[in-house]
Amino acid sequence: MTQKTSDKSRRNFLKSFGVTVGAAGVVSSFSLLSAAKAAAKEPGETVNLLTADGQLVQVDKNQLRPTVNEPLDELQQRGREGIAGKSFVMVIDLSKCRNARKCMSACQNHHQLRADQHHINVLQMQDADHTAPYFMPKPCQHCDNPPCTKVCPVDATFKRQDGIVLIDNERCIGCRFCIAACPYSARIFQWTEPKDAEKYKDLTYNIEANVPQKKGTVSKCLFSADRLREDKLPSCVSACPNGVYYFGDRNEDAVTNGTSGETVRFSKLIEENAGYTLMEELGTKPRVYYLPPKNRAFEFNGDLLNEENLH
Protein backbone atom coordinates (compact mmCIF):
# COMPACT_ATOMS: atom_id res chain seq x y z
CA MET A 1 0.00 0.00 0.00
CA THR A 2 2.71 2.39 1.02
CA GLN A 3 4.64 1.37 -2.03
CA LYS A 4 1.71 2.21 -4.22
CA THR A 5 1.26 5.69 -2.84
CA SER A 6 4.95 6.41 -3.09
CA ASP A 7 4.85 5.22 -6.67
CA LYS A 8 1.93 7.48 -7.35
CA SER A 9 3.60 10.46 -5.77
CA ARG A 10 6.68 9.85 -7.84
CA ARG A 11 4.56 9.74 -10.96
CA ASN A 12 2.89 12.96 -9.88
CA PHE A 13 6.24 14.47 -9.31
CA LEU A 14 7.47 13.37 -12.73
CA LYS A 15 4.31 14.72 -14.30
CA SER A 16 4.62 18.12 -12.66
CA PHE A 17 8.34 18.13 -13.41
CA GLY A 18 7.63 17.44 -17.05
CA VAL A 19 5.11 20.26 -17.17
CA THR A 20 7.53 22.68 -15.54
CA VAL A 21 10.39 21.75 -17.83
CA GLY A 22 8.11 21.94 -20.84
CA ALA A 23 6.85 25.34 -19.76
CA ALA A 24 10.37 26.52 -19.16
CA GLY A 25 11.30 25.29 -22.61
CA VAL A 26 8.44 27.20 -24.18
CA VAL A 27 9.24 30.35 -22.23
CA SER A 28 12.91 30.15 -23.08
CA SER A 29 12.20 29.53 -26.73
CA PHE A 30 9.90 32.55 -26.67
CA SER A 31 12.60 34.63 -25.12
CA LEU A 32 15.09 33.31 -27.68
CA LEU A 33 12.63 34.17 -30.43
CA SER A 34 12.10 37.66 -29.10
CA ALA A 35 15.85 38.10 -28.72
CA ALA A 36 16.31 36.96 -32.30
CA LYS A 37 13.58 39.38 -33.40
CA ALA A 38 15.26 42.20 -31.50
CA ALA A 39 18.52 41.33 -33.15
CA ALA A 40 16.83 41.17 -36.53
CA LYS A 41 15.29 44.57 -35.91
CA GLU A 42 18.63 46.28 -35.59
CA PRO A 43 21.02 44.52 -37.90
CA GLY A 44 24.28 45.95 -36.56
CA GLU A 45 27.67 45.55 -38.06
CA THR A 46 28.92 41.98 -37.91
CA VAL A 47 32.48 40.84 -37.40
CA ASN A 48 34.15 37.55 -38.26
CA LEU A 49 35.58 35.72 -35.27
CA LEU A 50 37.61 32.55 -35.00
CA THR A 51 36.35 30.29 -32.21
CA ALA A 52 38.62 28.14 -30.07
CA ASP A 53 37.90 25.07 -32.19
CA GLY A 54 38.83 26.82 -35.41
CA GLN A 55 35.38 27.74 -36.72
CA LEU A 56 34.76 31.08 -38.36
CA VAL A 57 31.58 32.66 -37.01
CA GLN A 58 29.84 35.95 -37.64
CA VAL A 59 28.97 37.88 -34.51
CA ASP A 60 26.97 41.06 -34.11
CA LYS A 61 29.31 43.85 -33.08
CA ASN A 62 26.86 45.03 -30.41
CA GLN A 63 27.20 41.74 -28.58
CA LEU A 64 30.94 42.08 -28.19
CA ARG A 65 32.20 43.30 -24.83
CA PRO A 66 35.76 44.24 -23.92
CA THR A 67 37.47 41.66 -21.71
CA VAL A 68 38.62 43.88 -18.85
CA ASN A 69 36.33 43.25 -15.89
CA GLU A 70 38.29 44.58 -12.93
CA PRO A 71 37.25 47.98 -11.61
CA LEU A 72 39.53 50.93 -12.31
CA ASP A 73 40.82 51.25 -8.73
CA GLU A 74 42.02 47.69 -8.64
CA LEU A 75 43.71 47.93 -12.03
CA GLN A 76 45.41 51.17 -10.99
CA GLN A 77 46.60 49.75 -7.71
CA ARG A 78 48.02 46.50 -9.02
CA GLY A 79 49.51 48.35 -11.97
CA ARG A 80 51.36 50.68 -9.60
CA GLU A 81 52.62 47.86 -7.40
CA GLY A 82 53.87 45.46 -10.06
CA ILE A 83 54.60 41.77 -9.73
CA ALA A 84 56.50 40.95 -6.55
CA GLY A 85 59.81 39.12 -6.76
CA LYS A 86 60.32 39.65 -10.49
CA SER A 87 62.90 41.68 -12.35
CA PHE A 88 62.11 41.61 -16.04
CA VAL A 89 64.80 41.94 -18.72
CA MET A 90 64.81 41.75 -22.49
CA VAL A 91 67.64 40.62 -24.77
CA ILE A 92 67.56 41.61 -28.45
CA ASP A 93 69.77 39.59 -30.80
CA LEU A 94 70.64 41.98 -33.64
CA SER A 95 72.20 39.23 -35.74
CA LYS A 96 68.74 37.72 -36.23
CA CYS A 97 66.70 40.83 -36.99
CA ARG A 98 65.78 41.11 -40.65
CA ASN A 99 63.17 43.81 -40.31
CA ALA A 100 60.08 41.60 -40.40
CA ARG A 101 58.27 44.30 -38.36
CA LYS A 102 55.92 41.75 -36.83
CA CYS A 103 56.87 43.05 -33.38
CA MET A 104 55.69 46.51 -34.34
CA SER A 105 52.32 45.45 -35.69
CA ALA A 106 51.68 43.11 -32.74
CA CYS A 107 52.48 45.98 -30.39
CA GLN A 108 50.24 48.41 -32.24
CA ASN A 109 47.38 45.92 -32.13
CA HIS A 110 47.82 45.30 -28.46
CA HIS A 111 48.07 48.95 -27.43
CA GLN A 112 45.57 50.38 -29.91
CA LEU A 113 48.13 52.48 -31.75
CA ARG A 114 48.04 53.77 -35.29
CA ALA A 115 50.57 52.49 -37.79
CA ASP A 116 52.69 55.63 -37.39
CA GLN A 117 52.88 55.40 -33.60
CA HIS A 118 55.60 53.24 -32.13
CA HIS A 119 56.10 51.77 -28.70
CA ILE A 120 58.71 49.66 -30.44
CA ASN A 121 60.38 50.67 -33.67
CA VAL A 122 62.80 48.81 -35.93
CA LEU A 123 65.53 51.26 -36.89
CA GLN A 124 68.02 51.04 -39.70
CA MET A 125 71.41 51.65 -38.15
CA GLN A 126 74.82 52.46 -39.49
CA ASP A 127 77.35 53.43 -36.83
CA ALA A 128 79.99 54.98 -39.12
CA ASP A 129 80.76 55.46 -42.82
CA HIS A 130 82.44 52.15 -43.40
CA THR A 131 80.66 49.93 -40.91
CA ALA A 132 78.00 47.42 -41.83
CA PRO A 133 74.41 48.61 -41.44
CA TYR A 134 71.97 46.59 -39.36
CA PHE A 135 68.38 46.63 -38.10
CA MET A 136 67.77 47.51 -34.49
CA PRO A 137 64.41 47.09 -32.73
CA LYS A 138 64.14 49.78 -30.06
CA PRO A 139 61.52 49.52 -27.32
CA CYS A 140 61.53 51.50 -24.07
CA GLN A 141 64.73 50.53 -22.21
CA HIS A 142 62.94 50.38 -18.82
CA CYS A 143 65.98 51.97 -17.20
CA ASP A 144 66.91 51.25 -13.60
CA ASN A 145 67.79 54.93 -13.31
CA PRO A 146 65.08 56.39 -15.54
CA PRO A 147 65.46 60.08 -16.47
CA CYS A 148 61.77 60.28 -17.42
CA THR A 149 60.30 59.58 -13.99
CA LYS A 150 62.57 62.21 -12.44
CA VAL A 151 60.99 65.03 -14.40
CA CYS A 152 57.31 64.13 -14.13
CA PRO A 153 55.63 66.86 -12.07
CA VAL A 154 52.53 64.81 -11.23
CA ASP A 155 53.90 61.32 -10.41
CA ALA A 156 52.19 59.98 -13.53
CA THR A 157 55.18 58.02 -14.75
CA PHE A 158 56.86 55.70 -12.30
CA LYS A 159 58.92 52.56 -11.89
CA ARG A 160 57.45 49.46 -10.29
CA GLN A 161 59.08 46.79 -8.15
CA ASP A 162 59.50 44.41 -11.10
CA GLY A 163 61.54 47.04 -12.94
CA ILE A 164 58.95 48.12 -15.51
CA VAL A 165 58.48 51.85 -16.12
CA LEU A 166 54.82 52.69 -16.68
CA ILE A 167 52.73 55.77 -17.27
CA ASP A 168 49.33 56.46 -15.76
CA ASN A 169 47.24 58.22 -18.40
CA GLU A 170 44.67 59.10 -15.75
CA ARG A 171 47.26 61.31 -14.03
CA CYS A 172 49.25 62.50 -17.04
CA ILE A 173 48.72 66.20 -17.78
CA GLY A 174 50.46 66.08 -21.15
CA CYS A 175 53.38 68.37 -20.31
CA ARG A 176 55.76 66.09 -22.29
CA PHE A 177 58.72 66.71 -19.95
CA CYS A 178 59.31 62.94 -19.98
CA ILE A 179 59.52 62.88 -23.78
CA ALA A 180 62.20 65.55 -23.60
CA ALA A 181 64.05 63.72 -20.83
CA CYS A 182 64.15 60.29 -22.49
CA PRO A 183 67.47 59.82 -24.34
CA TYR A 184 66.05 56.86 -26.28
CA SER A 185 63.01 58.66 -27.71
CA ALA A 186 60.88 55.84 -26.42
CA ARG A 187 57.77 57.87 -25.69
CA ILE A 188 55.01 59.11 -27.95
CA PHE A 189 52.37 61.77 -27.50
CA GLN A 190 48.75 61.38 -28.50
CA TRP A 191 48.29 64.62 -30.42
CA THR A 192 44.96 63.65 -31.91
CA GLU A 193 42.05 61.46 -30.96
CA PRO A 194 43.58 57.93 -30.68
CA LYS A 195 42.77 55.10 -33.06
CA ASP A 196 39.33 53.55 -32.42
CA ALA A 197 38.63 56.09 -29.66
CA GLU A 198 34.89 55.80 -30.27
CA LYS A 199 34.95 52.01 -30.24
CA TYR A 200 36.79 51.69 -26.94
CA LYS A 201 35.28 54.64 -25.10
CA ASP A 202 33.49 52.39 -22.57
CA LEU A 203 36.50 50.21 -21.87
CA THR A 204 37.93 50.47 -18.35
CA TYR A 205 41.37 52.08 -18.52
CA ASN A 206 44.11 49.51 -17.99
CA ILE A 207 47.34 51.10 -16.81
CA GLU A 208 49.28 47.93 -17.67
CA ALA A 209 48.43 48.19 -21.36
CA ASN A 210 47.79 51.96 -21.73
CA VAL A 211 44.41 51.19 -23.27
CA PRO A 212 42.21 52.88 -24.18
CA GLN A 213 44.73 55.49 -25.28
CA LYS A 214 43.89 59.04 -24.22
CA LYS A 215 44.24 62.16 -26.33
CA GLY A 216 46.68 64.69 -24.90
CA THR A 217 48.68 62.18 -22.87
CA VAL A 218 51.97 60.34 -23.28
CA SER A 219 52.14 56.64 -24.14
CA LYS A 220 55.06 54.24 -24.11
CA CYS A 221 56.24 50.60 -24.25
CA LEU A 222 55.14 48.66 -21.15
CA PHE A 223 56.78 45.25 -21.74
CA SER A 224 53.11 44.17 -22.11
CA ALA A 225 52.70 44.27 -18.34
CA ASP A 226 49.15 42.91 -18.57
CA ARG A 227 50.39 39.81 -20.41
CA LEU A 228 53.24 39.25 -17.94
CA ARG A 229 50.61 38.99 -15.21
CA GLU A 230 49.27 35.93 -17.03
CA ASP A 231 52.78 34.47 -17.49
CA LYS A 232 52.70 35.30 -21.19
CA LEU A 233 55.61 36.85 -23.06
CA PRO A 234 55.20 40.44 -24.31
CA SER A 235 53.36 40.85 -27.63
CA CYS A 236 56.46 41.85 -29.61
CA VAL A 237 58.51 38.96 -28.21
CA SER A 238 55.99 36.30 -29.12
CA ALA A 239 55.22 37.85 -32.53
CA CYS A 240 58.82 37.78 -33.82
CA PRO A 241 59.29 35.14 -36.53
CA ASN A 242 63.10 35.30 -36.50
CA GLY A 243 64.03 34.54 -32.90
CA VAL A 244 65.31 38.05 -32.18
CA TYR A 245 63.86 38.50 -28.70
CA TYR A 246 64.62 36.85 -25.40
CA PHE A 247 62.60 37.86 -22.35
CA GLY A 248 62.75 36.71 -18.78
CA ASP A 249 63.36 37.31 -15.11
CA ARG A 250 66.84 38.46 -14.05
CA ASN A 251 66.23 37.11 -10.54
CA GLU A 252 65.92 33.65 -12.05
CA ASP A 253 68.85 34.25 -14.41
CA ALA A 254 66.82 32.86 -17.31
CA VAL A 255 65.44 34.33 -20.51
CA THR A 256 63.10 32.64 -22.99
CA ASN A 257 63.20 33.10 -26.75
CA GLY A 258 59.81 34.20 -28.04
CA THR A 259 60.10 32.30 -31.33
CA SER A 260 61.68 28.97 -30.40
CA GLY A 261 60.52 28.90 -26.78
CA GLU A 262 64.05 27.94 -25.78
CA THR A 263 65.09 29.05 -22.29
CA VAL A 264 68.73 29.96 -21.66
CA ARG A 265 70.80 31.43 -18.83
CA PHE A 266 70.66 35.21 -19.07
CA SER A 267 74.19 35.75 -17.71
CA LYS A 268 75.69 33.20 -20.10
CA LEU A 269 73.87 34.60 -23.12
CA ILE A 270 75.18 38.09 -22.38
CA GLU A 271 78.68 36.89 -21.57
CA GLU A 272 79.15 34.60 -24.56
CA ASN A 273 77.78 37.06 -27.09
CA ALA A 274 79.27 40.28 -25.70
CA GLY A 275 75.89 41.78 -24.85
CA TYR A 276 75.69 45.53 -24.32
CA THR A 277 73.18 48.22 -23.45
CA LEU A 278 72.38 51.44 -25.30
CA MET A 279 74.00 54.69 -24.16
CA GLU A 280 75.23 53.18 -20.91
CA GLU A 281 77.47 56.25 -20.54
CA LEU A 282 74.38 58.20 -19.48
CA GLY A 283 74.05 56.05 -16.38
CA THR A 284 70.49 55.11 -17.18
CA LYS A 285 71.08 51.37 -16.51
CA PRO A 286 68.76 49.97 -19.22
CA ARG A 287 66.98 46.64 -18.82
CA VAL A 288 67.09 45.95 -22.55
CA TYR A 289 70.30 44.23 -23.63
CA TYR A 290 71.57 43.94 -27.19
CA LEU A 291 73.66 41.18 -28.76
CA PRO A 292 75.87 42.57 -31.58
CA PRO A 293 74.93 41.91 -35.25
CA LYS A 294 77.69 39.37 -35.76
CA ASN A 295 77.43 36.27 -38.03
CA ARG A 296 74.24 37.46 -39.60
CA ALA A 297 72.01 34.85 -41.17
CA PHE A 298 71.08 37.01 -44.16
CA GLU A 299 72.44 39.55 -46.58
CA PHE A 300 71.80 43.17 -45.79
CA ASN A 301 72.52 45.64 -48.53
CA GLY A 302 71.71 48.69 -46.48
CA ASP A 303 68.55 49.57 -48.34
CA LEU A 304 65.51 49.66 -46.09
CA LEU A 305 63.07 49.68 -48.96
CA ASN A 306 64.67 46.81 -50.80
CA GLU A 307 62.27 43.90 -51.18
CA GLU A 308 64.95 41.45 -50.01
CA ASN A 309 65.20 43.11 -46.63
CA LEU A 310 61.51 43.07 -45.92
CA HIS A 311 61.06 39.49 -44.85
Next chain:
Amino acid sequence: MKNLSTILATLVLVFAFMNSASAEDWKVSATAKKKLNPYELSKKNISTGKKVYQTNCKSCHGDPTKANMLPLVPAPADLGSQNFLVQSDGEIYHKVKVGKGAMPTFEKTLNDESKWMVIAYLRSFDKNKKKAVVTKAVVNPEVSDVKIELDIDSEHKKLKAHLTGLKKDGKRAGLEGIELSFLIKRAFGQLDISGEEAYTDAKGELLIQFPTDLPGDREGQVDLTIKITDEDEYGVIEEKRVLSIAVPTNPKNPLDERAMWGTRANAPIWIIASYLLGVIGIWSVIFLVLFQVFQLSKMRTKS
Protein backbone atom coordinates in the same frame (compact mmCIF):
# COMPACT_ATOMS: atom_id res chain seq x y z
CA MET B 1 29.35 23.52 -56.97
CA LYS B 2 30.62 20.76 -59.20
CA ASN B 3 32.23 23.38 -61.39
CA LEU B 4 33.93 24.87 -58.40
CA SER B 5 35.40 21.57 -57.30
CA THR B 6 36.65 20.91 -60.84
CA ILE B 7 38.32 24.28 -60.90
CA LEU B 8 39.85 23.64 -57.51
CA ALA B 9 41.11 20.23 -58.56
CA THR B 10 42.63 21.71 -61.72
CA LEU B 11 44.29 24.43 -59.68
CA VAL B 12 45.71 21.89 -57.26
CA LEU B 13 47.02 19.83 -60.19
CA VAL B 14 48.53 22.87 -61.83
CA PHE B 15 50.24 23.91 -58.60
CA ALA B 16 51.44 20.37 -58.00
CA PHE B 17 52.92 20.35 -61.48
CA MET B 18 54.52 23.74 -60.97
CA ASN B 19 55.95 22.47 -57.73
CA SER B 20 57.52 19.42 -59.31
CA ALA B 21 58.78 21.55 -62.12
CA SER B 22 60.44 23.97 -59.73
CA ALA B 23 61.92 21.06 -57.78
CA GLU B 24 63.58 19.90 -60.97
CA ASP B 25 64.92 23.38 -61.53
CA TRP B 26 66.76 23.27 -58.27
CA LYS B 27 70.14 22.38 -59.69
CA VAL B 28 72.94 21.21 -57.46
CA SER B 29 76.46 20.98 -58.82
CA ALA B 30 78.07 17.56 -59.20
CA THR B 31 80.76 18.28 -56.60
CA ALA B 32 78.16 19.34 -54.05
CA LYS B 33 76.20 16.17 -54.73
CA LYS B 34 79.20 14.00 -53.94
CA LYS B 35 79.53 15.24 -50.37
CA LEU B 36 78.90 12.51 -47.84
CA ASN B 37 77.55 12.80 -44.33
CA PRO B 38 80.66 12.68 -42.11
CA TYR B 39 78.54 11.62 -39.14
CA GLU B 40 77.38 8.05 -38.72
CA LEU B 41 73.73 7.11 -38.50
CA SER B 42 73.92 6.30 -34.82
CA LYS B 43 70.93 6.52 -32.56
CA LYS B 44 72.44 9.50 -30.77
CA ASN B 45 73.06 11.46 -33.96
CA ILE B 46 69.57 10.71 -35.20
CA SER B 47 67.99 11.93 -31.98
CA THR B 48 70.12 15.11 -32.09
CA GLY B 49 69.00 15.59 -35.67
CA LYS B 50 65.41 15.11 -34.63
CA LYS B 51 65.71 17.93 -32.09
CA VAL B 52 67.20 20.25 -34.70
CA TYR B 53 64.49 19.21 -37.14
CA GLN B 54 61.72 19.92 -34.69
CA THR B 55 62.89 23.44 -33.89
CA ASN B 56 63.89 24.47 -37.43
CA CYS B 57 62.10 22.41 -40.08
CA LYS B 58 58.89 21.02 -38.57
CA SER B 59 56.95 24.30 -38.64
CA CYS B 60 56.75 24.08 -42.45
CA HIS B 61 57.62 20.52 -43.43
CA GLY B 62 55.62 18.78 -40.71
CA ASP B 63 56.61 15.35 -39.42
CA PRO B 64 58.55 13.16 -41.85
CA THR B 65 56.36 10.54 -43.61
CA LYS B 66 53.19 12.04 -42.05
CA ALA B 67 52.61 14.51 -44.90
CA ASN B 68 51.32 17.16 -42.48
CA MET B 69 53.28 20.06 -43.94
CA LEU B 70 51.95 23.61 -44.15
CA PRO B 71 49.60 24.19 -47.12
CA LEU B 72 51.97 26.54 -48.91
CA VAL B 73 52.38 26.97 -52.64
CA PRO B 74 54.61 25.33 -53.69
CA ALA B 75 54.01 22.79 -50.94
CA PRO B 76 56.99 21.97 -48.71
CA ALA B 77 58.29 18.46 -49.48
CA ASP B 78 57.60 15.57 -47.16
CA LEU B 79 61.18 15.03 -46.07
CA GLY B 80 60.58 11.44 -45.02
CA SER B 81 59.21 10.29 -48.37
CA GLN B 82 61.25 8.06 -50.65
CA ASN B 83 60.83 10.58 -53.48
CA PHE B 84 62.79 13.05 -51.46
CA LEU B 85 65.31 10.62 -50.04
CA VAL B 86 66.53 9.42 -53.44
CA GLN B 87 68.73 12.53 -53.34
CA SER B 88 72.29 12.18 -52.12
CA ASP B 89 73.41 13.53 -48.74
CA GLY B 90 75.32 16.28 -50.53
CA GLU B 91 72.24 17.34 -52.48
CA ILE B 92 70.08 17.70 -49.37
CA TYR B 93 72.93 19.46 -47.57
CA HIS B 94 73.26 21.96 -50.38
CA LYS B 95 69.53 22.70 -50.42
CA VAL B 96 69.39 23.20 -46.67
CA LYS B 97 72.41 25.46 -46.87
CA VAL B 98 71.31 27.64 -49.79
CA GLY B 99 67.52 27.60 -49.60
CA LYS B 100 65.21 28.68 -52.36
CA GLY B 101 62.06 30.79 -52.52
CA ALA B 102 60.11 30.22 -49.32
CA MET B 103 62.74 27.76 -48.07
CA PRO B 104 65.13 29.94 -46.04
CA THR B 105 68.87 29.55 -46.05
CA PHE B 106 70.31 27.76 -43.04
CA GLU B 107 73.91 28.58 -43.88
CA LYS B 108 74.44 30.64 -40.76
CA THR B 109 71.45 29.67 -38.63
CA LEU B 110 72.52 26.03 -38.36
CA ASN B 111 76.13 24.96 -37.98
CA ASP B 112 77.52 22.20 -40.20
CA GLU B 113 77.16 19.56 -37.54
CA SER B 114 73.46 20.32 -37.01
CA LYS B 115 72.81 20.24 -40.75
CA TRP B 116 74.39 16.80 -41.06
CA MET B 117 72.52 15.57 -37.99
CA VAL B 118 69.24 16.59 -39.62
CA ILE B 119 70.27 14.66 -42.71
CA ALA B 120 71.10 11.66 -40.50
CA TYR B 121 67.65 11.96 -38.96
CA LEU B 122 66.00 12.09 -42.39
CA ARG B 123 68.09 9.12 -43.58
CA SER B 124 66.61 7.09 -40.73
CA PHE B 125 63.37 7.16 -42.73
CA ASP B 126 65.11 5.90 -45.84
CA LYS B 127 64.02 2.33 -46.46
CA ASN B 128 67.10 1.61 -48.56
CA LYS B 129 69.58 2.62 -45.89
CA LYS B 130 67.90 1.42 -42.74
CA LYS B 131 70.55 -1.21 -42.01
CA ALA B 132 73.07 1.44 -41.14
CA VAL B 133 70.88 2.66 -38.31
CA VAL B 134 70.63 -0.68 -36.59
CA THR B 135 74.38 -1.25 -36.31
CA LYS B 136 74.90 1.25 -33.51
CA ALA B 137 71.52 1.13 -31.85
CA VAL B 138 71.05 -0.39 -28.43
CA VAL B 139 68.27 -2.91 -28.14
CA ASN B 140 66.34 -2.58 -24.92
CA PRO B 141 64.06 -5.39 -23.74
CA GLU B 142 60.37 -4.86 -24.27
CA VAL B 143 59.06 -3.21 -21.13
CA SER B 144 55.97 -1.66 -19.63
CA ASP B 145 55.45 0.77 -16.72
CA VAL B 146 58.55 2.86 -17.48
CA LYS B 147 59.61 4.91 -14.47
CA ILE B 148 62.22 7.54 -13.66
CA GLU B 149 63.61 7.54 -10.13
CA LEU B 150 65.78 10.31 -8.80
CA ASP B 151 68.58 10.42 -6.21
CA ILE B 152 69.78 13.81 -5.07
CA ASP B 153 73.24 14.50 -3.73
CA SER B 154 72.65 17.93 -2.15
CA GLU B 155 76.25 18.38 -1.05
CA HIS B 156 77.78 18.12 -4.52
CA LYS B 157 74.61 19.24 -6.31
CA LYS B 158 74.42 16.06 -8.35
CA LEU B 159 71.30 14.37 -9.63
CA LYS B 160 71.15 10.70 -10.50
CA ALA B 161 68.22 9.52 -12.55
CA HIS B 162 67.44 5.82 -12.88
CA LEU B 163 65.28 4.82 -15.81
CA THR B 164 63.67 1.41 -15.48
CA GLY B 165 60.89 -0.58 -17.04
CA LEU B 166 58.98 -3.71 -16.03
CA LYS B 167 60.03 -6.67 -18.15
CA LYS B 168 57.66 -9.45 -19.13
CA ASP B 169 59.08 -11.76 -16.47
CA GLY B 170 58.11 -9.23 -13.78
CA LYS B 171 61.61 -7.89 -13.11
CA ARG B 172 62.69 -4.27 -13.44
CA ALA B 173 65.43 -3.59 -15.93
CA GLY B 174 67.40 -0.43 -16.65
CA LEU B 175 66.92 1.09 -20.10
CA GLU B 176 70.11 2.01 -21.93
CA GLY B 177 70.86 4.79 -24.37
CA ILE B 178 67.72 6.82 -23.73
CA GLU B 179 68.04 10.59 -23.70
CA LEU B 180 66.63 12.36 -20.65
CA SER B 181 65.84 16.06 -20.24
CA PHE B 182 66.28 17.78 -16.90
CA LEU B 183 64.11 20.89 -16.99
CA ILE B 184 64.00 23.68 -14.41
CA LYS B 185 60.87 25.80 -14.35
CA ARG B 186 61.48 29.49 -15.06
CA ALA B 187 59.04 32.37 -15.55
CA PHE B 188 58.38 31.84 -19.25
CA GLY B 189 59.79 28.41 -20.05
CA GLN B 190 61.83 25.43 -18.98
CA LEU B 191 65.60 25.72 -18.61
CA ASP B 192 67.33 22.55 -19.84
CA ILE B 193 70.25 21.67 -17.57
CA SER B 194 70.92 18.17 -18.92
CA GLY B 195 73.95 19.13 -21.00
CA GLU B 196 75.16 17.57 -24.24
CA GLU B 197 75.37 13.86 -23.49
CA ALA B 198 72.33 13.08 -21.40
CA TYR B 199 71.95 9.39 -22.29
CA THR B 200 71.39 6.62 -19.76
CA ASP B 201 74.18 4.05 -19.33
CA ALA B 202 73.92 0.25 -19.39
CA LYS B 203 72.23 0.23 -15.96
CA GLY B 204 69.73 2.83 -17.06
CA GLU B 205 71.42 5.48 -14.91
CA LEU B 206 72.37 9.05 -15.72
CA LEU B 207 74.37 11.45 -13.53
CA ILE B 208 73.84 15.18 -13.99
CA GLN B 209 75.69 18.10 -12.40
CA PHE B 210 73.18 20.68 -11.22
CA PRO B 211 74.51 24.20 -12.08
CA THR B 212 76.17 25.53 -8.92
CA ASP B 213 75.18 29.14 -9.54
CA LEU B 214 71.55 28.74 -10.59
CA PRO B 215 69.26 30.94 -8.49
CA GLY B 216 66.19 29.45 -6.85
CA ASP B 217 63.58 31.12 -4.68
CA ARG B 218 64.15 32.51 -1.16
CA GLU B 219 64.69 29.00 0.22
CA GLY B 220 66.75 27.91 -2.79
CA GLN B 221 63.96 25.75 -4.17
CA VAL B 222 63.36 25.03 -7.84
CA ASP B 223 60.81 22.89 -9.68
CA LEU B 224 62.48 20.12 -11.63
CA THR B 225 60.92 17.96 -14.33
CA ILE B 226 62.79 14.96 -15.66
CA LYS B 227 61.42 13.38 -18.80
CA ILE B 228 62.35 11.18 -21.69
CA THR B 229 63.23 13.61 -24.47
CA ASP B 230 61.88 11.51 -27.32
CA GLU B 231 58.25 10.79 -26.56
CA ASP B 232 57.79 8.43 -29.51
CA GLU B 233 59.11 5.27 -27.90
CA TYR B 234 57.62 5.12 -24.40
CA GLY B 235 55.07 7.94 -24.48
CA VAL B 236 55.23 10.85 -22.05
CA ILE B 237 57.27 9.67 -19.06
CA GLU B 238 58.10 12.38 -16.57
CA GLU B 239 58.95 12.85 -12.92
CA LYS B 240 58.43 16.13 -11.09
CA ARG B 241 60.31 17.20 -7.97
CA VAL B 242 60.91 20.29 -5.89
CA LEU B 243 64.65 20.52 -5.19
CA SER B 244 66.25 22.65 -2.48
CA ILE B 245 69.74 22.76 -3.96
CA ALA B 246 69.66 26.02 -5.91
CA VAL B 247 71.19 29.27 -4.65
CA PRO B 248 68.72 31.03 -2.31
CA THR B 249 67.91 34.43 -3.79
CA ASN B 250 66.27 37.36 -2.13
CA PRO B 251 64.62 39.44 -4.84
CA LYS B 252 65.68 43.05 -4.45
CA ASN B 253 62.85 45.52 -4.57
CA PRO B 254 64.17 48.71 -6.22
CA LEU B 255 61.44 50.67 -4.46
CA ASP B 256 62.95 49.89 -1.05
CA GLU B 257 65.58 52.54 -1.62
CA ARG B 258 64.94 56.23 -1.92
CA ALA B 259 66.10 57.44 -5.32
CA MET B 260 66.01 60.46 -7.58
CA TRP B 261 63.78 58.58 -10.00
CA GLY B 262 61.32 57.59 -7.29
CA THR B 263 57.86 59.12 -7.01
CA ARG B 264 57.00 61.57 -4.23
CA ALA B 265 56.87 58.83 -1.62
CA ASN B 266 60.33 57.52 -2.56
CA ALA B 267 62.19 60.79 -3.05
CA PRO B 268 65.56 61.10 -1.29
CA ILE B 269 65.45 62.78 2.13
CA TRP B 270 67.88 65.55 1.06
CA ILE B 271 65.62 66.52 -1.80
CA ILE B 272 62.57 66.70 0.43
CA ALA B 273 64.55 68.60 3.07
CA SER B 274 66.08 71.12 0.67
CA TYR B 275 62.75 71.64 -1.06
CA LEU B 276 60.99 72.27 2.22
CA LEU B 277 63.78 74.57 3.44
CA GLY B 278 63.60 76.48 0.16
CA VAL B 279 59.84 76.91 0.36
CA ILE B 280 59.93 77.88 4.02
CA GLY B 281 62.85 80.29 3.38
CA ILE B 282 61.16 82.07 0.50
CA TRP B 283 57.81 82.37 2.25
CA SER B 284 59.44 83.62 5.44
CA VAL B 285 61.22 86.37 3.47
CA ILE B 286 57.91 87.35 1.90
CA PHE B 287 56.20 87.34 5.29
CA LEU B 288 59.08 89.32 6.76
CA VAL B 289 58.74 91.99 4.08
CA LEU B 290 54.97 92.15 4.52
CA PHE B 291 55.44 92.39 8.26
CA GLN B 292 57.93 95.27 7.88
CA VAL B 293 55.57 97.11 5.52
CA PHE B 294 52.81 96.66 8.05
CA GLN B 295 55.12 97.98 10.78
CA LEU B 296 55.97 101.02 8.62
CA SER B 297 52.34 101.95 8.19
CA LYS B 298 51.85 101.46 11.92
CA MET B 299 54.76 103.84 12.67
CA ARG B 300 53.20 106.46 10.40
CA THR B 301 49.87 106.40 12.25
CA LYS B 302 51.75 106.67 15.59
CA SER B 303 53.71 109.74 14.54
